[in-house]
Each structure stands twice: as structure tokens, then as C-alpha cells.
Amino acid sequence: MTKLKLAIVGAGPAGIYAADILLKAERKFDVSIDLFEQLPAPYGLVRYGVAPDHPRIKGIINALRNVIDHGDMRLFGNVHFGTDITLEDLKRHYNAVIFATGAVRDSALDIPGIDAAHSFGAAEYVSWFDGHPDVSPEWTLDAESVGVIGNGNVALDVARMLAKHADDLLVTEIPDNVYQGLKASRITDVHVFGRRGPAQVKFTPLELRELGELRDVDMVVYDEDFQYDEASQQAVASNKQVMVMDRIMQSWRKLDSVNNAGGTASRRLHLHFWARPVEVKKDENGRVAALVYERTESDGAGGAVGTGELREVPMQGLYRAIGYFGSPLAGVPFDKKHGVIPNREGQVLETKSNQRVPGIYTTGWIKRGPVGLIGHTKSDAMETVQHLINDQGSWWHPEDPSDEAIPALLAERGVQWTDLDGWHRLDAHEIALGEAHESTRERVKLVPRDEMVRVSRGE
Numbered sequence: 001m002t003k004l005k006l007a008i009v010g011a012g013p014a015g016i017y018a019a020d021i022l023l024k025a026e027r028k029f030d031v032s033i034d035l036f037e038q039l040p041a042p043y044g045l046v047r048y049g050v051a052p053d054h055p056r057i058k059g060i061i062n063a064l065r066n067v068i069d070h071g072d073m074r075l076f077g078n079v080h081f082g083t084d085i086t087l088e089d090l091k092r093h094y095n096a097v098i099f100a101t102g103a104v105r106d107s108a109l110d111i112p113g114i115d116a117a118h119s120f121g122a123a124e125y126v127s128w129f130d131g132h133p134d135v136s137p138e139w140t141l142d143a144e145s146v147g148v149i150g151n152g153n154v155a156l157d158v159a160r161m162l163a164k165h166a167d168d169l170l171v172t173e174i175p176d177n178v179y180q181g182l183k184a185s186r187i188t189d190v191h192v193f194g195r196r197g198p199a200q201v202k203f204t205p206l207e208l209r210e211l212g213e214l215r216d217v218d219m220v221v222y223d224e225d226f227q228y229d230e231a232s233q234q235a236v237a238s239n240k241q242v243m244v245m246d247r248i249m250q251s252w253r254k255l256d257s258v259n260n261a262g263g264t265a266s267r268r269l270h271l272h273f274w275a276r277p278v279e280v281k282k283d284e285n286g287r288v289a290a291l292v293y294e295r296t297e298s299d300g301a302g303g304a305v306g307t308g309e310l311r312e313v314p315m316q317g318l319y320r321a322i323g324y325f326g327s328p329l330a331g332v333p334f335d336k337k338h339g340v341i342p343n344r345e346g347q348v349l350e351t352k353s354n355q356r357v358p359g360i361y362t363t364g365w366i367k368r369g370p371v372g373l374i375g376h377t378k379s380d381a382m383e384t385v386q387h388l389i390n391d392q393g394s395w396w397h398p399e400d401p402s403d404e405a406i407p408a409l410l411a412e413r414g415v416q417w418t419d420l421d422g423w424h425r426l427d428a429h430e431i432a433l434g435e436a437h438e439s440t441r442e443r444v445k446l447v448p449r450d451e452m453v454r455v456s457r458g459e
């Protein structure tokens with residue numbers, strides 16, 4: 001029987017779902033899969049993007065674990081595509097490759113002062129609180145007032161992880177350095193800014209409701225933002241999710257803290273709508289001092305137009321959560337404008353000619369952009385895998401498809417790769433750290449890359 005030797009680059013949900021779908025698909029050939037991951041641990045965004053206090057979503061790891069533990073699959077962790085292994089190598093040893101590298105950078109916000117000290121992208125902060133090995137373990141939380149730009153779920157994660165008291169996170173897997181950093185936080189006010197109105201948010205109801213349940217945090221909303229025009233009324237009436245979220249926010253309007261008066265909590269989380277950021281003001285040391293925004297109003301069709309009125313909120317830190325952006329991969333076509341690999345239903349296309357590039361496929365956020373929940377990645381992978389199966393005639397013909405070739409190549413290059421057994425060792429080590437913790441936690445994540453590699457490799 002013919003064999004498909006497939007490389008998948010990226011061991012996050014997109015790559016693992018693609019592997020699962022291919023292994024279960026009706027097909028006339030055998031499959032063996034090598035999963036390459038630049039981090040020493042698998043699970044990508046679920047491990048390093050989902051907030052630690054969202055165990056339900058983190059639970060997706062159980063399904064992903066089943067796939068990598070039971071499929072005909074090898075894991076090569078701590079292997080960076082483009083340096084440790086190249087596209088030329090993959091062509092020499094595989095029939096095809098699927099790139100599932102996600103989108104982990106922050107989109108840029110082109111306003112004056114955005115380069116101020118203590119102005120961050122959401123991804124940087126998320127990586128820190130999720131214990132990403134490539135981010136400094138130190139994070140200074142000495143600001144009393146901070147801003148978060150954006151009205152999507154990432155903005156909510158960032159705002160919640162800024163406002164929440166550190167001790168309420170002790171039940172989660174946060175690493176000790178994150179607990180210490182949050183414990184030292186001097187925050188009193190988190191201001192979230194949306195450039196459109198409450199009926200145009202991109203949050204989801206569960207995530208929004210959660211804000212109101214935070215201990216010792218008052219929700220602050222402003223009456224002036226809730227004067228709905230016909231478009232907003234229509235948006236609320238026609239969409240169940242928007243209706244639920246409107247109800248949640250309306251319930252906050254009934255609290256004492258509305259318009260920032262009379263709350264009793266030591267921290268406040270403000271939602272500002274119709275607020276388009278226009279400038280970040282700096283202090284004499286170049287640090288964020290205030291966000292200037294233009295008050296907007298509805299354009300009658302779901303969008304917003306400026307009113308010319310400028311307002312200013314003092315703050316000492318700013319986080320922009322306005323969307324993620326994909327990174328280019330060496331030798332692989334890339335659409336610089338949208339931050340994705342150009343493709344037709346997962347079949348990769350040349351940037352200029354739009355011609356198909358045989359043997360190269362893509363799935364997940366690097367295929368369709370950073371939108372949609374993790375579950376959406378499954379249908380995405382199905383589409384890509386179906387093409388891979390149908391395209392058997394245009395697969396690569398590798399010189400050396402043997403199982404020994406890749407370990408030999410990595411060893412020759414001095415790459416300290418980690419494998420599936422190594423991941424099991426690291427996983428067990430983190431679980432043991434959690435058990436040993438005074439408050440007994442499910443796991444405590446190991447952060448430094450060299451330590452992760454050392455434990456994985458049993459050194």
C-alpha cells in the first residue's frame with residue numbers, strides 16, 4: 001500500500017486536529033506523521049494562549065493528548081522551522097507538509113506614542129501569564145491605572161488577568177513567577193476601550209459575564225454609551241448572543257458603580273465604548289501617561305464615525321488587544337497584508353501568480369487569520385486534509401523517507417529536540433510540581449526553555 005509520509009509544522013490545536021482528521025479519514029494509503037514544534041511542549045495556543053483561569057478551554061488538551069498519544073505520529077519539539085529544519089529538508093524526507101503555525105504576534109496600532117514604555121501588545125502579556133519560555137519571567141505591574149484597547153475576547157482575558165487578585169489564581173497552573181508578579185500589582189483601575197458600541201462588541205457572553213463575578217472588582221459602565229440608535233437596537237434584537245451580552249451590561253448599569261460612583265471594591269474594571277484611540281501621551285521618562293481617544297458615534301450601519309471630541313484617561317500602562325497577526329515562514333509564500341499563508345481551501349498558492357504550490361498545505365489561524373474559536377479549527381482542518389488526500393498525484397517524491405533520516409539530521413545539526421516520551425516526562429514533572437505545592441494544584445508550569453528541555457530529555 002502507498003504510504004503518505006507527512007510533516008506537520010506546529011503542534012497546536014490546528015496541527016493536531018489535522019493529524020487526527022487525516023488518521024481517521026477514508027483513504028487508500030497508509031499514513032505516518034511527524035509533528036514539528038518550535039517549543040519544547042505541544043498544544044500551542046491552548047497551553048500558551050488560553051488564560052490559566054479557563055480550565056474548561058484548557059481541557060481541550062485532553063482531546064489533543066489522545067491524538068498525539070495514539071496516532072501513528074512522532075513529535076519533534078524544540079525544533080525551529082527555517083533554521084533547525086528547512087523546506088528543502090522536508091521535500092527530501094516527506095511527501096507533503098501542512099503548516100499550522102498559528103498567529104502569535106500582535107497587530108500594529110499606528111497612533112502617535114504607541115511606542116511608549118509600558119505600552120504592550122496583548123500577546124506579550126498573555127505569553128507572560130501563560131509561562132511562555134521565550135518571554136522574560138519578570139513583568140512590572142506597578143501601574144495603578146491601565147488601559148486595554150479592543151473589544152474581543154483577548155481584551156477580556158487581558159483585562160481580567162490584570163484586575164483579578166493573584167490569590168484567586170492560586171488554584172490554576174500559573175507559574176510561581178506569575179503569581180509573584182500579580183501579587184505585587186498596584187492596580188486599582190482597568191479601562192477597556194471599544195471603538196464601537198456595546199451592541200457591536202466581539203466578546204462572547206460567558207467571557208463577559210465572568211467579569212462581573214470577579215471578587216473585589218466593581219464593573220463600571222457609563223450611561224452615555226447606552227443611548228442606542230436604530231442600528232444598535234436592531235443588533236440587539238436580531239442576535240441572541242448580543243442580546244444576552246446587552247442584558248449583562250444593562251445589569252451593571254443598575255449597580256452603584258455606574259459612572260464610577262459609590263463602588264466598594266478595591267479594584268474597578270471600566271468599559272468605555274465609542275472610544276477610538278488617537279494618541280498615547282508619555283511622561284518625561286517616555287512612559288505611558290494617558291490615552292487620548294476620540295469619542296465616536298454610530299454611523300447607522302453598525303460602524304462608527306468620529307465626533308471630533310477628544311478625551312483623555314490618565315494611565316501608566318497600556319495593552320492593545322486588537323487582533324493577532326501571523327509570521328512568515330522561510331521559503332513559504334506569505335501575504336504580508338493579512339498575515340496569512342495565501343491559499344485556496346488550504347492548498348498553498350504562490351504570492352504573485354496565485355498558482356498552486358504542490359505538496360504544501362496550511363490550516364488554522366495561519367490559513368484563515370486569527371478569528372474564530374478553537375473548535376472552528378476542526379472544520380478548517382477537514383477542508384485542508386480533504387485536498388491533501390485528493391492531491392495524491394502531486395505529492396513530493398522524497399529521496400529518503402526513512403524514519404531514521406530526521407533524527408540523524410537533527411543530531412548532525414546539534415538540535416536538542418524533544419520527543420513524545422520527553423513530553424510525557426515534562427508533563428509528569430509539572431503535575432508533580434503542582435502536587436507538591438502547598439495549595440495542591442493540578443500542575444505548575446515550567447517556564448525556562450533550557451529547564452523544559454533538560455527535564456524532557458531526562459538529563
Ligand code: NAP
Pocket residue numbers: 054057109149150151152153154155157194195196200201202204207276277321322323324370371372373
Ligand atoms: P477579535 O475578536 O477580532 O477582536 C478584536 C477587537 O479589536 C475588536 O473589538 C476590534 O474592533 C478591535 N480593533 C481592531 N483594530 C482596532 C483599532 N485600530 N483600534 C481600536 N480597536 C481595534 O480578536 P481577539 O480578541 O484577538 O480574538 C481572536 C479570536 O480568539 C476570537 O475569535 C476570539 O473569540 C477568540 N478567543 C476566544 C477566547 C475564549 O473563548 N475565551 C479567548 C481569547 C480569544 P472592531 O470590532 O470595531 O473591528
